[in-house]
Amino acid sequence: MDFTLNDEQRMFAETAQTLFGDTCTPDHWRKQMESGEARDDARWNAIVETGLTLLLLPEEAGGLGLTELDFALIAEKAGYVALPEPLAESAGVAAPLLAALAPDSEVLADPSATIAIQHPANPYVLDADLAGAIILHKDGEAYLATPDQVTLTREESIDPFRRLFKVEWDVANATPLGKADWDLALDRGALFCAAQGLGLAQRAVDLAVAYAQERQQFGKPIGSYQAVKHHLASAQVAIEFARPVVLAAAADIGKRDVQARARISHAKLVALEAAEKAAKASIQVHGAMGYSWEVDVHLFLKRALALKQYWGSPAFHRGRIANRMFTQPTGPDQTFARETENA
């Protein structure tokens, strides 16, 4: 039993943090929003060059063969900057699914290409127009198509950086890939949503802390008032108790049993609750500034609200936890238990 991260994991996460911190600042978001650019090519290239898109791919598909835990740490940092590019969806979910079905696929050979995925859990497909390929779903089977082989209808999201599409397509125009592991894709999707939620939450708190130190009312920084402190302390408590759940879920996703799935669901629920709580607290602490487009907090709220319903609704995930609770033993010796041990 060792519930700590190793040096390599910490190093990777720090590298990502630095890269995102340098290239994904409020200035960058603003420019992107004004110009309507969906993607910052310089940043995406830097992400690709650093190898972050190869993390989860198996070595035989040209990847680094690392684990979901390693990737979750990166996704958390992506959440911290509200990264506009679909790193989690493409490199975290779609690419490994494709690599499992068609390791020789051409899109995998181009590390800068993103891959979009249509999953039964999500009615709208993220970044479908810019993808090198879209994985499509029909009756449990997977198909692959390029954006020009399908019909895309843009569905505007409240989050200016989430580019959603309804995808209509014809089996005749797509390449069949066979039966796919949609459950694993959902688990990865939910897990990386959770990890991003941790980052979103911490950023919302950090923005509010910085503001509360500067902003003066009644002759003192507002951060010296207890009502303000307590909003942020409560949000921080939620983060502290979501984080170990997310890490444990990431470490155990490969077990693929009832317990592992329940833990992913738990992680998704609490991390996005923490994000929502932190964003709301942050808006309150910023006062009317927090309600303005100019201040960035709303981006974190909107991303949190979107991710909360993406890769399975709260009710779906609560149901998976209830299933674990009522079909498997619970109690103090069952924290790390496995289905097989109790068979």
Next chain:
Amino acid sequence: MDLTYTPEQQAFRAEVRAWLEAHVPAQPLEHYDATREGFEAHRQWEATLKQGDWGMVTWPKEYGGRGVDLIQWLIFEEEYYRAGAPGRVNQNGIFLLGPTLMEFGTHEQKARFLPPMASGEEIWAQAWSEPQAGSDLAGVRATAVRDGDEYVLNGHKIWSSRAVFADWAFGLFRAPGTERHHGMSLIFFPLNAPGVTVNAIKKINGHVGFAEIFLEDVRVPAFNRLGDEGQGWHICMATAGFERGLMLRSPARYQVAAARLAELWEANRDSADPALEADVVRAFMNAEAYALNIYQTASRLMAGAKIGPEASTNKIFWSEMDIHLTETALGILGPQAELTQEAPDAASYDWMDDYIFSLAGPIYAGSNEIQRNIIAERMLGLPRK
């Protein structure tokens, strides 16, 4: 990261489980706060634990422990709660003072105080709060005046849990003329020493769970001072870290409660408000999250980290989780919830008592308002007043 138990850890679990199955009393003991008999029955149980060397498993062997690490301590606690073993009447000693003594005590002090603590021969109370110094602990007025090899103690302590029946207390005293955080010392005194008067105070459940203590020229050897003179505040904060951070509320307690709640739900599913299922699931999630957080902290401490202000997040989390969990049980019980255990139709488990006790959680061990201040100022760096 490796979230599986090693063969040694599994063997340890099996050993604890086998011993507890053979020794845990078949009938629950009367509550230690209810009567002197209940208290003494628990002292007897502590002695039994000590015979198996289970008094305080993380202490070194020479002080009455087993020298196991924090993960094994968690496993021990899991088995302990799983077995339904009696509550630890000496929790102030073994979980709060014990770790503090281990860090700040001399070898002689450890040898003198730890073994009888581990065996329940000496049961401890914490005498910090005073009528005028609750949340503002730096405002304590009780004094300790050095007189040769002794201290002379005077003052008025209050809300001291289990002091009615306990043997010893560890108190916070100041040198006369000192103010606030300066000049404080942590000093031990026997509760039957000449000059000590203990008056029981009833808690809202009617138990004599705490007491006020008057000290009039109570003389104790200077040996009874933990750490240096004037270092009391610093040491107390370390104790408070143990109290909030890890030891006082091990996760197993809530995991057992959550499992019991799930049983209650399953038995009443057809009649209870269906919306309560979400709260039952939430109770399980909270208990799991708390366990994972504590396993993570234990792993970090074993890798050399020190417990910091994040201890305050634990205090808030477990106290709020406890209220939510027991409130959910009352909701499932519906009209039956208000019946006392004496009522003919009473439920088989006293959820109301647990609920009433849960309401103290946000008050003791430093109120949650104070914990939120600590988080905001020391974790997040917001300005003090």
